[in-house]
Amino acid sequence: xxxxxxxEQALLGALLLSPGxxxxxxxxxxxxxFYSHPHGALYEVLLAQRAAGHPALATxxxxxxxxxxxxxxxAAAAERSRGLTxxxxxxxxxxxxxxxxxxxxxxxxxxxxIRRQVHExxxxxxxxxxxxxxxxxxxxxxxxxxxxxxxxxxWGSLDERPRPLPGPWPLEIADSVRETTLQYEAAMLSCAxxxxxxxxxxxxxxxxxxxxxxxxxxxYQALAALAHRSEPIDxxxxxxxxxxxxxxxxxxxxxxxxxxxxxxxxxxxxxYWAERVLRASLLRQSAGSAGVIRLLARDSSLPGGRLxxxxxxxxxxxxxxxxxxxxxxxxxxxxxxxxxxxxAEKRRNAARPRTPVPTPRSGAASSPAQEAAPARSAIRSTx
Numbered sequence: 465x466x467x468x469x470x471x472e473q474a475l476l477g478a479l480l481l482s483p484g485x486x487x488x489x490x491x492x493x494x495x496x497x498f499y500s501h502p503h504g505a506l507y508e509v510l511l512a513q514r515a516a517g518h519p520a521l522a523t524x525x526x527x528x529x530x531x532x533x534x535x536x537x538x539a540a541a542a543e544r545s546r547g548l549t550x551x552x553x554x555x556x557x558x559x560x561x562x563x564x565x566x567x568x569x570x571x572x573x574x575x576x577x578i579r580r581q582v583h584e585x586x587x588x589x590x591x592x593x594x595x596x597x598x599x600x601x602x603x604x605x606x607x608x609x610x611x612x613x614x615x616x617x618x619w620g621s622l623d624e625r626p627r628p629l630p631g632p633w634p635l636e637i638a639d640s641v642r643e644t645t646l647q648y649e650a651a652m653l654s655c656a657x658x659x660x661x662x663x664x665x666x667x668x669x670x671x672x673x674x675x676x677x678x679x680x681x682x683x684y685q686a687l688a689a690l691a692h693r694s695e696p697i698d699x700x701x702x703x704x705x706x707x708x709x710x711x712x713x714x715x716x717x718x719x720x721x722x723x724x725x726x727x728x729x730x731x732x733x734x735x736y737w738a739e740r741v742l743r744a745s746l747l748r749q750s751a752g753s754a755g756v757i758r759l760l761a762r763d764s765s766l767p768g769g770r771l772x773x774x775x776x777x778x779x780x781x782x783x784x785x786x787x788x789x790x791x792x793x794x795x796x797x798x799x800x801x802x803x804x805x806x807x808a809e810k811r812r813n814a815a816r817p818r819t820p821v822p823t824p825r826s827g828a829a830s831s832p833a834q835e836a837a838p839a840r841s842a843i844r845s846t847x
Contacts, residue, residue, distance in 0.1 A: 470559070471572035472503045477560030478569060479510050480534040480553050483520045485563060486510060489570035492618045497577035502547035506556075509540045575768040578615050582775055583761035585611050590754035593747045594636070601750040602789075605782055608757075612779075616772050623770035626777035627760055635748070642676065645744040649680040652737035654728030656687050657702055663691035666738045669788040674745035679717025682706055683725055699726040739792060746785045753782035 478485050490511060498504035513533065519525060520533035538553035585608045592600030616622045637645075656663055667688045672681035686705035690697045703722050711717050756778040760771055 467572065468499050468576040471569050471576070472498055472500055473556050473559040474561060475566055475569035475573055476503060476506055476510075477556035477558070478563040478566035479507075480537065481557050481560060482563040482566070483510075483514075483518065483525070483530070483533050485566035486514050486521075488567035490514060492620065493570045493574055494618075497574050497618075499576060499580065500547070502541065502545040502552075505545040506537060506541035506548060509537045509544070513537060571768075574618060578619065578768045578771060579761045579764075581611055581615065582608075582771065583758055586754040586757035586761065586775075590751050590758065593751035593754065596641075596747060598743060598747065601747060601782075602786055605750060605779065605786060608754075609776070609779060609783070612772055612775055615768075619768045619772065621769045622773050622776075623767070624773040624777070625770060627763070627766055627770060627774040635752070637676075637748070641744075645676045645741075646680070648737055648740040648744065649675050649677055650725045650728055651730045651732075652734055652741050653680060653683050653687070653725040654730040655732050655737055656684075656734040657697060657699055657726040658731045659734060660687065660691055660697040662733070662735055663687060663697075666735055667691065669792040670738050670742055671788070674742055674785070676744065676748070679711070679721055680725065682709065682711035682716045683722055685709065686711070699723060702726050742785070742789055742792060746782075746789050749785045750782045753779050 475489070479489075493507075495504040495508040495511070498507060513536070514521060518529075518533055520529040522529070534553050534557070535550070538548070539550045542548040542550050542552070585604070589601065589604040589608055592604050656666070670684070672685045672688075675681035675684060683702065683706060686702050686709060687697065689709070690701060690705055695701065699722075703719060703726070706712060706717070706722050707719075712719055712722070757775045760766060760774050760778065763771075766774065
């Protein structure tokens, strides 16, 4: 018998033996918190008897009222659940060490329910992300946060100190998905080099960390720096900027690798490919955050409040990427709200070849990407 089953039996035994102890748990413990369905059914009957004002709850209740409280509850629960027999109540009472400790037993039951519910919802989120369901990942992330906050309300406190983990959740990507994602990233960098006019806007919601290939992230960082400084952008200037940032010296990417993605020959709307890069990043991060939360939920040494706080902390990276996804789509709705069909047509045809028209912008407003691309003076020839 595990701790959870012992706690459920001890709690129910205490409530059958001492009806007044129900007041110590009724406000925050619900039938669905019980792992055993029969136990949950019996607890639900006890709550119903309490709501009906059973005579056993009165001060100075006699033995007849107390016996009716226990036997009536056991009989009613047996009708609702085949896992119970009318005589099971006696076994529960025998399993209760101290009836006045019902509140403590209830906390054990609730803590185990927190682990189960958090793990189950995180597993659903991870499955949606791994199977490529963007809508599912967005929806289930919101549901996971709502469930955690609801459990915080039941638990009564939140320990916001995150539990240190040995490392991030292992990146599990199918070879086909990895190859497709890297192709999207290369296409985005090629288009951004050829048509850099929209880069400043893209950097509002796309980060170097969104790229699966670290070398691709370094090239994007170089492009962002040039765009924010309103300097010319082409394959050669991007290569020079990447050199200045140490991408080649550190071995993140080779010079030939930079030339390959910036001279890829793909032209079109960089935003078209940038959204696909962000989408892939969103799914990866959602799966990773869900995996970390599953690890936390399996750690029985974590108290309920700290598990909930650590789970919210682990969910943060996924929520931040998802917020940037919403921001990317929000820009389109705000700037072209009355022309949604035209905008949709633009996205469908975004990858069609077109003549590159570099239009570097000047006087661009500050954006979060500038932190990764600090301004410095333009490159000047010394010859």
